[in-house]
Structures are given as C-alpha cells and as structure tokens.
Amino acid sequence: MKPSRRDFLKIAGASAAVGLGAVPVMEALAASGGHGTSPKAQVEKWPEGLTATHWAMVVDVRKIESAEQIEAMVEACHTVHNVPLLNEKRHEIKWIWGTHYHNAFPSQPHEHISEHLHHILFPVMCNHCQNPPCVRACPTKATFQRESDGLVLMDFHRCIGCRFCMAACPYGSRSFNFRDPRPFIAETNKKFPTRMKGVVEKCNFCAERLAVGQLPACVEASDGILTFGDLGDPDSEVSQLLKENYSLRRKPNLGTGPSVYYIV
Amino acid sequence: MLELALKGSKKYWGLLIVLAGIAGVAFLTWLYQLQFGLGITGLSRDVSWGFYIAQFTFLVGVAAGGVMVVLPYYLHDYKAFGRITILGEFLAVAALVMCLLFITVDLGQPMRMLNVLFYPTPNSMLFYDMIVLNGYLFLNIVVGWNVLEAERNGTHYQPWLKPLIYLSIPWAISIHTVTAYLYCGLPGRGFWLTAILAPRFLASAFAAGPALLILLCLIVRHFTRFDPGREQIQALAKIVTYALIANIFFFLCEVFVAGYSQIPEHTDHLKYLFFGLHGHGVLVPWMWTSMALMVAAIILLIVPAARRHEGVLAVSCAMLFIGAWIDKGLGLISAGFVPNPLHEVNEYMPTTPEVMITLGVWAAGFIVLTILYKMATSVKEESAGVLRTRVVES
Incomplete structure (x- = not known):
C-alpha cells in the first residue's frame, strides 16, 4: 500500500513529538555528564607531561653527516604516527623529510655555498609558525594553534579536506590523504590514531608524546642533531643554543x- | 511558471536527456571518487588544487558577468537591456550551481561540508566565499523568478524587490573579489600574491560572462520565437571588448612587474606557463593558444565592421571564452603550485575520471540553464503573442 498524505502527516507529527520529548532527556544527560559544572570538557594533565610557552626545534646542521641520519628521524616519526608508505608519488604523505639546501631555503642558495651545506640533506617539517597562515585559511578550525604552547595542531575528524591549508603553507609541510592510508601502514601504532581518506595531516611536534613526558620521536632518533625545548624559557637548551650560534629560519x-631553527 | 519547463519540443527534451546522460555518468564517477578518494584525480601533495577549483574560479566569473546586463538597466536606465536582464540573472544561477557543485566534488570529506557552518571561522576566506556565493545564488533566484513572473502576469514586479536588485550589483563584484582573495592572500604563492588578482578576475569575468551571454542570445534567437535584440547584443559586445582589453592590460602589468623586477618567486610561475621550467611545460602550448585566442578576439571586436557582423561576433566571443577558460580554468590555479614552495617542479594534468566529473558538473549546470531559459523564453514568447493578438484584434 502506498502511504497517503494523511499517513505521512501522522508519522511526521509523531516524530516531531518524539524529537521534542528528547530535548529534556538530552539536557539531563548534559547536566549529569562531564566534570563539574563547566560545559567544557576538562582534560586532566599527566603529571610528568612536558609543558612550555613556546615549543621550538633547533637543527644543528653542523652535526649532519649522512642521509642515514635523516632517514632515522623520518623512520621514527612515520612509525609512531602511522604515516603510510605509498608507492604513487602523487599520493605521498610525509611529516618530516630530508631535502637539499636550495629546496629548504629557495631564496638563499648561491654557487659558492660551502661544500658541507651543498652535500647534506636538511630535515624539514612543519615549522609550527607563531603566525601560521594555515590556521588563518582553515574554514572549520580543524587546524588550530594551541594557546598554551603555540603548537599548530589538527583535528582530523573535523577536517573537510578542502586543502586550503595546503595552499596556504609556504613550506609544503602538509599532506593530503588521497586514498585510504590504512592498508599502507606496515605496523599500526595503537597509541596514535590512523587517518581516513580525504583529510589533511602534518607534523604535530609530537604533542601526544609531550603530554606524557616524552620528547618528539625524531629528536630521540636524531643523534643530537635536533634539540627540542621551550623558547619561552631563557635557560632552556634551545634558547642557549640560539644565543650562542648564528641560526636561520625558512622564509x-x-x-x-617559524619555530624551527637551523644552525649552519 | 515551472510548468513552462515541462512542455517543450523534441529538441528541448533531447538536449535535456543528453545533458542528464553526461551528468549521470559523472555522478557514477563521483561515487567512485567518494569510494577511492581524490587519488583518482591528477592532484598531488604539491598541486593540491586543480581542475575542479579552476572551473569553480572561472564560473564565479561567469556568474559575476551577469551583472553587466543588470547594472546598465537598473542603474543607468538603459532600457534595451530590460529585455535580457533575465537571461543574465538565470545564467548567474546556473553558473553558481556549477560553482557549488565543483566545491563539493573537490572536498575530501564532502559529508562534513556543514562544518563550515557549525564552526564558523571569520578569519578564513572560504567562510566569506560561502556567504557571498550562496547569497548571490539566492538573490538571482528571487529577483529573476519574481521579475519574470510579474512580466508574465503583465504587472510591475513587487516593490520589495528593488532593494534586492540594487544589492545584487555590488554583490556580484563581491563574489569574484572574495574568490580572488582565496588565492592572493597566501604568503608563499608568488604567482597569486598580487593586488591586481581581484581586478584581473573581474575583468576576465566581465569579458567571459557577457561573451557567453551573447552566444546564448544568438542561440535563443535561433531556437525560440523570442529575439533578445540586435541592439542588446551589440551593447554587450562593446562591454566585452572593454573588459577583454582590461583583462589583457592587467595581465601585461603582471608580466611587467615580474619580468622587470626579475624576482624569481614571481617570474618562475610565468616562465613555467609560457616557456616551461627545468624541462617541464605541459601548459606551454595551452597558454600560447589562450593568448592568441584572446588577442585575435580583441582585434575582431575592435574593428567595428567585424563586431557588427553577428557571425563574426559569435566567433570572437567563442574564441574569447575558450581563451579565458584556458587562462583561468587551466593555467591560473595549477601554475600557482608549480614550482612548489621548495622550488621543485611537479606538474599536474587532470585524469580521465577527473575530466568526466568536470564535464558532468558542466552538464548539470546546463540542465539548470536550459530549464531556466526555457521558462524565460516561453514567458517572453507568451507576452509577445499577447501583444500580437492585441494588434490583430485592433
């Protein structure tokens, strides 16, 4: 039997009544749930978590000798963050990688650059800019700057995949999931989410590791090339390094x- | 008025069926894209926007171009355009439908599209683009529909429409300005980082939009009993001529600034487009074709005898439209990404499924256009018919 207009109205009316009836229930749930009276979710801090006012990375380029050293950092990062290994270059995803001096600093190079700089690879990643163009461009706040420590982070579940942030980033630090990445992850790290197709991702300065008191994975694997710390603290190692050495930032x-510095 | 779209000739239905067929195949392709991801396109980590966004940009221009008939009629009381304002408004509606569809097919997660509303972000240009595009679509539907209905009933349109009509004029400028701001405010993209991008967008819009309108007027005259009018077409042709010259002028300003300053971040993209960079140059033949078409169109449009000849005018309009489409719909977006921020050259070319989906969106837009134009021309034929009977009776 085909539903008549009358039947439709009955069903619609009933659904509306159920919908209205559900409101107080939802309110009651909202009032009883959560912590305390604040409507905002409260996240308790891990006691050993690392905190800062301005996280920064210092790359001591003088210590870089081989491509293997960079490879170790990439490997460490991509393993902890479930970054897939895609064969198709167009679909490539990378959070940190090694590149030449003239690619990392495209307006700097000249013919008479030192042999060392000419030959080595520079590790590059998201710069966690203090004034990030990607955050400005994002239409949903899926990419945001954390107020407490300046990290530029992403909500993979909110991202609509418009890729405005990729156009906005002047460092090419962002990747897009052109296909489902999960089949291309060799071994999934259960402590970090995998992504789905259609969203953007990038380096997060290991916010999830800092929260439990660990340094970023690339720093641990870097043989002392990378130093990570709080630029807001004048006595931190990164502050000291920058005070004592000449350093560059990209563009x-x-x-x-940018919060990534290169001592050359 | 919708009933007017339901009775038509075999040709009318034939056209709609062909367009629906193309749109249908494209819809299936889009389902495949949803299932696999945007990996079925030629896009990459380096060229992250391509054909879809370029079509969107070009069509925002076509939509804005509609204002070139609305403005002279309502602001300058240029009576002749009263006959064809509806064609301009309905062209804008169809173009905007295509724009919104192109954005949808470009999203990685289209089902999350409403996040733009749930988490409104006024610092993002996309937020404003959403407002101006939907607003302009709304204005053109409301104004176009009501003015046409009034004409059908032989009455004057409702007085409350007047403010909306006036509002639609600056609004048309805004849609293409905001669309240019999507690109020209990005710090690392030298090709787009220029204050003249929005004016250039508008100039190419006011050339390509009215050029398409001229072609549509000629088609309408051929296939219906409604004649948009020779004077109207000639007035549009002059608008197209000025706008096209402005477009080329702005482009040459761009070339001068990049070429004379010789700042690599600005010259590299132009070099890539017109000569190729580091041995890569898929767009080179396209860009020269585009320039040749637009320059030839300027010459044909400037010479009065050629402009007044409607056959030649149609050819110049088609050349201009294709030239502007290559420039904006092919070159402008992907060249902004090549070379990439690390100065590597990774080229982009759309894939077959990508072209298929693109064709389908164009077909969907032309379905909307055909239906709306069918209604508009039927009303025009009706009112002309009424006049004719009156003349016979008296």
Missing part, C-alpha cells in the same frame, strides 16, 4: 615566525 620574510 623569514613571509612573517610566519
């Missing part, structure tokens, strides 16, 4: 304020 003229 400083763009006003993005």
